[in-house]
Amino acid sequence: xxxxxxxxxxxxxxxxxxxxxxxxxxxxxxxxxxxxxxxxxxxxxxxxxxxxxxxxxxxxxxxxxxxxxxxxxxxxxxxxxxxxxxxxxxxxxxxxxxxxxxxxxxxxxxxxxxxxxxxxxxxxxxxxxxxxxxxxxxxxxxxxxxxxxxxxxxxxxxxxxxxxxxxxxxxxxxxxxxxxxxxxxxxxxxxxxxxxxxxxxxxxxxxxxxxxxxxxxxxxxxxxxxxxxxxxxxxxxxxxxxxxxxxxxxxxxxxxxxxxxxxxxxxxxxxxxxxxxxxxxxxxxxxxxxxxxxxxxxxxxxxxxxxxxxxxxxxxxxxxxxxxxxxxxxxxxxxxxxxxxxxxxxxxxxxxxx
Numbered sequence: 268x269x270x271x272x273x274x275x276x277x278x279x280x281x282x283x284x285x286x287x288x289x290x291x292x293x294x295x296x297x298x299x300x301x302x303x304x305x306x307x308x309x310x311x312x313x314x315x316x317x318x319x320x321x322x323x324x325x326x327x328x329x330x331x332x333x334x335x336x337x338x339x340x341x342x343x344x345x346x347x348x349x350x351x352x353x354x355x356x357x358x359x360x361x362x363x364x365x366x367x368x369x370x371x372x373x374x375x376x377x378x379x380x381x382x383x384x385x386x387x388x389x390x391x392x393x394x395x396x397x398x399x400x401x402x403x404x405x406x407x408x409x410x411x412x413x414x415x416x417x418x419x420x421x422x423x424x425x426x427x428x429x430x431x432x433x434x435x436x437x438x439x440x441x442x443x444x445x446x447x448x449x450x451x452x453x454x455x456x457x458x459x460x461x462x463x464x465x466x467x468x469x470x471x472x473x474x475x476x477x478x479x480x481x482x483x484x485x486x487x488x489x490x491x492x493x494x495x496x497x498x499x500x501x502x503x504x505x506x507x508x509x510x511x512x513x514x515x516x517x518x519x520x521x522x523x524x525x526x527x528x529x530x531x532x533x534x535x536x537x538x539x540x541x542x543x544x545x546x547x548x549x550x551x552x553x554x555x556x557x558x559x560x561x562x563x564x565x566x567x568x569x570x571x572x573x574x575x576x577x578x579x580x581x582x583x584x585x586x587x588x589x590x591x592x593x594x595x596x597x598x599x600x601x602x603x604x605x606x607x608x609x610x611x612x613x614x615x616x617x618x619x620x621x
Contacts, residue, residue: 317477334407349465349502358544367574369415370602395551406617465502536565
């Protein structure tokens with residue numbers, strides 16, 4: 268049993284058995300926050316391996332609450348999200364894309380949290396949109412059947428992560444990212460079969476794709492998109508230029524390629540002004556406007572691009588362009604907005620009584 272963290276100046280590659288022991292130290296209230304912070308900072312600066320990411324994820328998933336989801340839902344369970352950490356300050360693209368994908372017929376199980384390194388996290392904007400966050404785990408499958416999508420709040424399903432929230436916020440306030448900024452999308456307790464995940468560091472794409480393979484994803488894309496100005500690159504498929512993709516196929520093969528918006532039947536945006544978001548209230552208003560068909564902008568196109576990619580991974584559409592067309596139909600027909608309305612109603616009925 269580990270009684271201390273390794274020297275921050277030379278953190279070795281962690282082995283499977285060690286990861287659980289170090290996680291226990293991170294959760295141990297008798298261990299000082301400074302020691303925990305030094306370890307996490309050193310590990311992240313050294314760079315986490317795929318096996319380390321999968322190892323931390325498996326340890327946390329073993330401690331997680333498991334939502335009840337039957338196999339009656341049509342199609343594979345789909346997750347689409349970003350790691351955060353790109354500092355771009357964009358609108359909640361993947362959260363809006365969830366409703367577009369659900370409106371097109373996908374079964375989306377999104378796992379997320381409140382903001383740690385941005386103004387507005389997925390949970391923040393969903394709450395502002397009227398979605399109840401704290402669901403009875405036994406009723407998650409019913410919400411998914413009714414709405415085509417469901418949101419799992421990380422703190423409810425991962426008590427261990429909730430215990431680390433203060434440390435994470437303190438480190439984020441110091442501008443320090445950790446392994447937990449990468450782990451979020453790997454910790455979906457519903458164990459989705461297919462996944463689209465945006466990564467804020469392009470160099471982590473092969474590592475992240477391999478981690479998703481180790482965790483049993485049948486098909487997955489780890490993506491990083493081109494940004495502008497201070498954003499550099501973004502943890503989404505980008506409407507601003509090229510996006511790099513590392514794909515894991517059903518047979519375990521790894522593919523690397525890039526796309527640009529024109530490959531999906533969209534135009535490349537010449538600036539990021541429409542993509543920049545604000546606080547939860549501002550972002551919720553923008554998402555409602557887009558889902559309601561009142562805003563056609565580069566933000567709308569970026570949502571369609573990411574929703575289309577998610578649909579493509581779920582086997583809906585023979586090409587990315589066709590899948591984006593399905594996403595566009597979901598938006599224009601009002602089905603995407605109805606998915607949000609259905610999630611509001613179903614989540615309210617399944618909410619845990621306070």
